[in-house]
Amino acid sequence: MRKFIYLLLFPVLAFSQTQLDSIDYFLKNKQFDKAELQLIKYLKKSPNDLKGVELLGDTYGHQKKWDDAINNYKKLVDINPNNANYQFKYGGVLGMKALAVNKIQALGIIGDVKEAFTKAAELDPKHINTRWALVELYMQLPGFVGGSKSKALHYANELQYLSKVDGYLAKGYIYEYDKEPELAEKYYKMAITEGGSLFCYDKLTTFYEKQKQPEKAIETIEVAKEKHKRNALHYQIGKVAAEYNIELNKGEQYLQTYIKNYSTADDVPIAWANYRLAQIYKLKGNKNQALKYIDLALKESPETKSFKKEKNTIQFM
Incomplete structure (x- = not known):
């Protein structure tokens, strides 16, 4: 349920009114606190917008x-209960609220979450995000409060009808969650064959890491690298090599390539690549090189606890 927030909030809408340009700017630049203040002022003048x-x-x-989010979406649902997106967003924030409170309080919320998501799915037969939310909800809920693998599979089948890739990924998720790794692997591979996006490769890679199969994880990332030519994948290979103490020479090579080709388009700061190199040199028994790279990492990000801890470990080699 934790990824509901990303599903329900990613499509930021833009106002057409010129007087609301500043709100649009704040939203696009993820300055949500500033957008909130502007919207509160605006809605005092136009409460029915x-x-x-x-x-x-x-x-x-x-x-x-x-x-606060629940209150706003509840207003929308009360005004237009037949709007699937309103129901989806309302159910999503209710779900996030349930994760933030104790179990007894959460039990009183779950029924409303299911009702909102189910209503959204009924209203819009093509609403993919709602079906994903229902798959996760029914898998993560305990059976005594309505959790059901069969219902999760029902919505995964609906997803597959709408989008084969989403359907395969949903089934991979279900079987992984239900500790059936052979079936999970099968469907994640089917998603790659059908779609081949970086997201599909990442799901299979993460699955292999959770299954303690780092060799397969590296093989998958290398295939993705050849297809998508993304520099970030060089870092991912180095990360797996460092974390699992395998193919250290390959990991070192890919991390150096990542640093050499680094640009602002890459999500992982160079400090983390230097940190992984320090780990690899530590595993190789090369204390001087390990200290060199962990110092580079700390120079860029001196307060990162992982970097400080790693340096202490290296110093006692």
Whole structure:
């Protein structure tokens, strides 16, 4: 359920009114606290602007202000209960609220979450995100409060009808969660064959890491690298090599390539590549090189606890 927030909030809407350009700017630049203040002012003047109410709910959601987000989406649901996206967003923030409270409080919320998601699915037979949410919800709920693998598979089948890739990924998730790794691997591979996106490769890679199969993880990343030519994949190979103490020479080579080709388009800072190199040299028994690279990592990010801890470990080699 933790990824509901990303599913329900990613489509940021833009206002057409010129007087709301500043709100649009804040939203696009993820300055949600500033957008919130502007939207509150705006809605005092235009309280019936549903787009404004929805966007205010989105800003609250991005800031994890679940109660405020719930109140805003509830207004929308009350005004237009037949809007699938309103129901989806309302169910999503209710779900996030359930994760943030104790189990007894959560039990009182789950029924409303299921009702909102189910309503959204009924209203829009093509609403993919709602079906993903229902797959996760039914798998993660205990049986005594309505969890059901069969219902999760039902919505995975609906997803597969709408999008084969989503259906295969959903089934991979279900079988992985249910500790059936052979079937999970099968469906993740089917998703790669059908779609071949980086996301599909990442799901299979992460699955292999969780299964303690780092060799297969590296093989998968290398295939993805050849297809997608993304520098970030060089880092991923080095990370797996460092974490699992395998193919250290290959990991070292790929991390050096990552640093050489680094640009602002890469998500992982160079400091983390230097940190992984330090780990690899430590595993090779090369204390001087390990200290060199961990110092480079600390120079860029001196307060990172993982870097400090790694340096202490290297110093005692």
